[in-house]
Amino acid sequence: MLPPPASNAVHQIVQIPRYQRWQIYHRLQELNIPCSCLSDGSLQVQINNSVAAILLRSTVIQFTASRPSLIDWLQRCWQL
Numbered sequence: 744m745l746p747p748p749a750s751n752a753v754h755q756i757v758q759i760p761r762y763q764r765w766q767i768y769h770r771l772q773e774l775n776i777p778c779s780c781l782s783d784g785s786l787q788v789q790i791n792n793s794v795a796a797i798l799l800r801s802t803v804i805q806f807t808a809s810r811p812s813l814i815d816w817l818q819r820c821w822q823l
Contacts, residue, residue: 759786759803759806759807761784763806763807764780764784764786765780766806767786767802767803767806768780768786770802770805770806771788771798771799771802774798774802776788776789776790776795776798776799777789
């Protein structure tokens with residue numbers, strides 16, 4: 744169960760395939776980001792600050808982006 748949401752918590756619904764949802768859930772748990780899988784199959788994540796938002800975005804992209812997309816992103820990072 745998630746703790747009560749902070750006053751600045753953001754709620755966003757994102758459709759993620761079930762098999763990726765569990766991977767994302769476990770990674771967010773490792774990052775100490777409050778989340779839970781609900782009985783309807785959805786993943787609920789509590790975002791209380793900008794760092795948590797960035798970590799959530801990075802985690803979702805890590806598991807949902809295509810390999811060529813991730814390679815392109817990495818190459819752009821190296822160029823910077």
